[in-house]
Amino acid sequence: MQTTNWVPLFPEQASTFAAHVDLLYAYLIVVSIVFSIPIVVAIFVFAIKYRETEKFATPEEMHGSMVLETVWSIIPFVVSMTIFLGGALVYFEQFTPPDDSMEIYVVGKQWMWKIQHQTGQREINELHVPVGRNVKLTMTTEDVLHDFDIPAFRTKADVVPGRYTYLWFNATKPGKYHLFCAEYCGLNHSGMGGYVYVMEQRDFDNWLSGSVSGQTPVEEGKDLFMNKLGCASCHAGGPAQRGAKLEGIFNHDVKLVGGATVKADENYLRNSILNPSSQVVEGFQPIMPTFKGQVTEEQLTSLVAYIKSLSPNAAAASSSTSAAATTAPAANANTSAANTAASKPAAHGNTSNK
């Protein structure tokens, strides 16, 4: 949105679907004008031509016309259906993240955006992404509703406490773009925003290597799982394990006690940590304690990331990146070279090989 126009009319088009949204917008403006002009012209012409010439005159009566009514019911219906279809197509595009997306975790909090990259970098109110990559945001919030909004990408999505919501984009132009919170969230709502920086892959790699990074989400999740929370004592190893096996579970259907089947997606995993007795896997006892209040949203995100990394072959949206991240040696988390290498998934080498 760095247009230099005196009065900017459009925000910059900086994502793959920005042009589609603008096209839809243009189509609606054309429809509006085509629809309005005859009405406005008719109102003006009638108002002038048929203005009162004689006080309290009684013009001839006219009751209506079935033909006209039918015509002007059908035309708006057909036109509105084309708008509906156009809108639906763009919407499907906006809310269907491609499978090869690079995944980034977002946690909203009154009043800041906390962002965590697969490679361990964390940022606040800033999001750095490479140009030309599919990026998928997995988002939740610690408190109230927020909404992650990047006008230049023509997309936004609510961030809802208690569940994960998703947003994806493919940024097409390097630059700095406004990031807003669009869902009213209290005192500093209008201050809860920052910028999205879209960088050339090379600059992004530099940024990744220069940025202080902690544990990757997968590493942090593994640490929590193995050591801090003790999940491993029931969920990993041995034939006598008391908890469901988590390897390969992500994005697969699991049978629950009572016969229902549910897909083990991020929201299911999250819920199973916080409300373990609500969806018990068939063959297990509801003996797992809740971890509510013991883990933060960010730790939950990491746990889910770790469990996802145990299913490398699941056709997960994030499979390529999480696999890449797991291969990064933990000891090298702060070593820029190894880190950068790990963050460059082979699938996207074409943009970064220079």
Next chain:
Amino acid sequence: MQSQEAISHGYGSKQKLNYLTNGSTLRSWLLTKDHKRIAIMYLISVSIFFLFGGLYAATIRLELLTPASDLLESATYNKVFTQHGILMIFFFLIPSIPAILGNFLLPIMIGAKDLALPRINLLSLYIYWIAGGLVLFALMQGGVDTGWTFYTPYSTTFSNSYVMLVGLGIFINGFSSILTGLNFIVTIHTMRAPGMTWFRLPLFVWAHYATSLVMVLGTPVVAITVLLLAIERVAQVGIFDPSIGGDPILFQHLFWFYSHPAVYIMILPGMGVISELISNFSRKKVFGYEFIAFSSIAIAVFGFLVWGHHMFVSGQSIYAGLVFSFLTMVVAVPSAIKMFNWTATLYKGSISFDTPMLYAIGFMGLFLIGGLTGLFLGAMGLTVHLTDTYFVVAHFHYVMVGGQVIAYLGGIHYWWPKMTGKMYSEFWGKISAMLVFVGFNLTFFPQFIVGYQGMPRRYASYPEELQVLNIFSTAGASVLGIGLLMPAVYLMHSLIAGKPAGDNPWMLPGLEWRTSSPPPTENFETMPVVTWEAYEFGEENGLDIEEAKRREAALV
């Protein structure tokens, strides 16, 4: 037969008691069962709330003159826009046309002595006062900062403002709305004068019938929603709070299940007024009467099925979104039918440009923009970008202010001579109608552009590059403000110094013009018998046009 008698202009009946002169004690007003007196009391109270809501609006526009939040700090700004919304929606837009014009005119238009349930009508006014008093008290005590939508979990867990008291006010106010709607339905079914068949009803009455259905069926849902919110706030039982098994999105479903139909509670009566104005000031039977009547009912019915279009980015399933988007598009059709029929009504009419007609023509222009931009917001792919931006703010102000408020003002000007017996200054009336139109467009049109730029709503501060359009908007708000204050002055002035209006100043056939101005307490001297179709302007319907012309000539 009454209907065949030529209608006089009421100069001979000056000495007779009318509803205003029949008792002048406070008690005779506060304990009245006369729908007209109740309407006048509503008029005064609703105007006070409109004034408060307008002052909040002015404050918002002043704050947004500059990108920084320099006039108001965020805490105050959040309260100001919340209170603007709550007062305007629940205490001005929803009651204005039904409770004032509907209350006053509906019984007269169908030839009844009063509403079917006059005591209930008075009760609804008292409920409105109690609710409004509670809310004003809460606002004076410190106000509320949740937004008028009260989205959870902010409103249940995080806001420490006066959510409960304001919620209670809205809960109580709902009963006023329900009782008014119920009263109208019963009245229209049971109290029509002989000969007043369903298809002879003025379209104003049809619109109120449709509105009443929405009031009666929809309002209980908002009452329940507010009640659940209160329970959750007090007891944290886990209705909306996800950390104890609730669902914050559930609140949005419940809230919009009422609040989208409520949009039609606000706009349908306005459409009814406009149908009257367009037809009467063109002196032509409204084109496609049945289509306009049934399109009101269609809008009321479909209005209940589109609430999910407020939630396209809430994480709602794509397929649910498809259904809501489709139904939203379907609602465009009855609205378009009305627009075409109003335009066609002008064709070959005899159009006079009195103040109410200027408002009506302004309505057509503004509602056209408001309606069409509704399509932008119903198109899912586009609305993802537009949701929660100023585009939405501009759109619903075009519908609510450009539609409802303009129709309300047009209606007040149109029926003012009937309600008060006095004629206001046409000159100032026309000036104000034009100022409102220009000021309104200057205020809200730039907001479409600033919204497409991405400026989120409910922001006290915004990026600097958006300031130019915001300056236009604030400048427009000043013009609009002047345009809206003017009627308050010259209408009041007309009470003291206005010329007597006569019974039928516009020479129209509707029943309300066949009784004296102001009407007697029981509306008609003798029960009218209706032998004419709605909107028939000829002398054969008892209109003494020669006499009217003589009087008109004498006035000039």
